[in-house]
Amino acid sequence: MRFKKLDLNLLVALDTLLTEQSITKGADKLNMSPSALSNSLSRLRDYFEDDLLTQIGRRMVITPLGENLKVSVRNALNNIESTILVQPSFEPQTTDRIFSIFCSDYTQTVLVPHALEIVGKQKSTARFQLLAQVANNPHEQLEQGKADLLIIPSDFMSTEHPCDILYEEEFVCVVWKHGKIALGELTAEKYAAAGHVLMRPEATKKDFFGTSFAQKYGIKRHVIATTFSFASLPALVIGSENIATIHARLATKMAKVWPLKILPLPFDIPPMKQCVQWHQYRNNDEGLIWLRNTLKEAAINMDIE
Missing domain, CATH: 3.40.190.10 (Periplasmic binding protein-like II)
Incomplete structure (x- = not known):
């Protein structure tokens, strides 16, 4: 399908290339041959009249135009996924979704076990991928489609995406x-x-x-x-x-x-507010609504002996 002479199928290739900055890694992620992805890059370069990615030594570097396109393309794909591709209803007991959650090992120790207990009691078939807390800008994990949810302190939340406070921690x-x-x-x-x-x-x-x-x-x-x-x-x-x-x-x-x-600490400091954040285009994703409610229930159960 073409829109203003752009083959829309190339948007996925462009998003992957700008994220991975590697034809080999991008091809592996898209389950296609490097030569096929290289051909897609050539077509993208012709359309935008820009290299988008340039080879410097052994690595590929994004051009200024490529940087400008990176967030816009990812947002466009997120919007398509949230409004068109996501199923209108979500059934925890029959779903095959895998949810990716960006969180620290502290969160995995004190909160996630309670969430998994709730999921088990519901006999949900959902699966979860817990992602290591390694990003300098956590919100990029949402914008690049690498994470469905962030569980991080409020100080590190992005103002561009909605969030809820799960609990406070001393x-x-x-x-x-x-x-x-x-x-x-x-x-x-x-x-x-x-x-x-x-x-x-x-x-x-x-x-x-x-x-x-x-x-x-x-x-x-x-x-x-x-x-x-x-x-x-x-x-x-x-x-x-x-x-x-x-x-x-x-x-x-x-x-x-x-x-x-x-x-106790020998000085007073305010408690940390631990929050959950999701992409602005996924407000109506029923699967994420279910997961967010599960996390809220888990936060309550943490303190029940």
Whole structure:
């Protein structure tokens, strides 16, 4: 089908090429031969009168026009998918959909198990792909069609897409319960003097606590070790005099199985608002509405013993 002399079938090829920036990877994703995708690129170049992707060394780089087209093409395909291709009704017990959810290992530890429990009780046939928290701009996962939902703190939400608050989370400190640091009150002076282990996402190189609170409150920490995982932080303080500042619900879970002591922060900070976000064009997607409601129910069940 053509629209203003453009073969609309080429939009999918263009979207994939601009996302993967590789003919080989793009062809594999589209289940077609590299030569066929290369031919599609040639036709796109003729239509737009631009290279769109240029070879520099061993990699392909998007041209300025290609960058301008990237979001527009992805939005167009999202709109087509949400208004035309998505089935008008969604049945959890018969669906074959696979939902991709961008979330941290903290979320996978405290929230997702409750969601899967609800899904199991409903005898739903839906499946889930939990995506690692590695993107610098999480909303791009929605816009590029890589994720159906984001579950992230409100500070990292995009203003371009709708979202709901799932729950609020406090922060606490965990230390080795047999260490000297576990004795007595944890003062601001003891906190500042101690060694700290913290989680730093690879994409941002900044930890959430440091980005959101430490700079704002003028708190400096002596960092001993960093990791890519929230769930590993409690283990990294065992046998040492170090501190991990983590989510209260995660600390409670880990303290049940490891020799940890939970201590309140020696200063007041507002709770983190954990949110779910979806693409603006998928407001009426019944499958995502079901999943969002499932997550809201799971958030309530987290605190029920």
